[in-house]
Amino acid sequence: MAFIGIDLGGTNVKGILIDQSGEMLRQHYLPTQEDADGAWRDNVRDMVKYLQNYWQKPLTAIGLSAPGLPNAQNSCITFMPGRLPGLEGFEWSTYLGLPTYVLNDAHAALMAEATFGQAQHCQHALLLTLGTGVGGGILIRSELYQGLGQMAGHLGHISVQAHDDERSVAGMPGSLEYAIGNYSVARRSHGRFSSTWELVEAYRRGDPLASYVWLSSVKALAVAIASLSNALSPERVILAGGITLADDALFEPLRAFLDVYEWRPGGIQTEVVQAQFGDMAGAIGAAGFARKQHVG
Structure with missing residues (x-):
């Protein structure tokens, strides 16, 4: 058996090939060409052919990570307004000629960690992607929890400051996404x-305003966690995500704030760790998701 994982991103289509044991055999990149009429679909097909x-x-199945919300059968994306015209309702199994399982890109990042990375020995885990915005995923009893309408895991849209009038794209006031996402800096x-x-560079130099803004963001993250x-x-x-590249500038104050805010009955403490996978996480997780449907 072998499985393909594809991450359909705004800049690149990323692809990976894994075998039944989960060994990663090959990876490849192609430009997405999101603005070209239908070219992104052809590039996904070209990735599969490569x-x-x-x-x-013979290949067993394909996993496809994409922005938006998939349907209950994980066969297509049903909701992604304003991006990749034609993606909504597009049935990938028919187009690619192989069973194709579609999942949200943040869910795919969690599946990469659950299948091969930091959560592979966990029954229950959360992943937060910290980048332009904040996404996430939830693992319950070693299974991806997708929830009603496949909306579960939009952890950036929880409120950490309910009296704040600034609203997230999901309509939440004082969202975690606004508090730490790159888009709002x-x-x-x-x-x-x-x-x-x-x-962060100004924070490292001791700039007072940068220190205030950055530590306020990290405090909000700690409260959310x-x-x-x-x-x-x-x-x-x-x-996961680009903001975690701040390394100790993120994790040291985060641990200090968690020491204040985390409830630890009996000394039990939730581990907070950096994701193992970087920019190929979506493709790796999509392949892992497809593999799980067939291997278990």
Whole structure:
């Protein structure tokens, strides 16, 4: 058996080939061409052909990670307005000629960690993706929890400041996504910084405003993690995404705030760790999801 995982992103189509044991055999990139009429579909097909030609044996199934919400059968994306026209309702199994399982891109990142990475020995885990916005995924009894309408895991849209009038794209006031997402840095820093990278570099230099803005963001993340731990009691919380590249500038103050806010009855403490996989996480997780449907 062999499985293909594909991550349909805004910039690149990323593909990976794994065997039944989960060994990663090949990976490849192609440009997405999101703005070209239908070219992104052709590029996904070309990715499959490339990996098929490398394997030169029958393939079992394909996993496809994409933005948006899939249907209950994980056969297509049913809701993704404003991106990749034609994606909604597109049946990939018919187009690619193989069983194809479609899942949300943040869910795929969690499946990468659950199948091969930081959550592979966990029954219950959470993943938060910290980047332009904040996404996530929930693992319950070693299974991806997708919920009603496959909406579960949108952890960036929990509120950490309910009286704040700033609303997330899901309509939540004072969302975690606004508190730490890269998209809101300029507003949170009164125009002083334009990216998390600039903000963190100034924080490292001891800049007072940068220190205030950054530590306020990390405090909000700690409060969110503590709240999610109270609700779901995971064994691990895994942090992924570009903001985690801040390394100790993120994890040291985060641990300090968690020491204040996390409830630890009997000394039990939720592990907070950095994700094992980087920019191929979506493709790896999609392949792992397809493999799970057939191997278990």
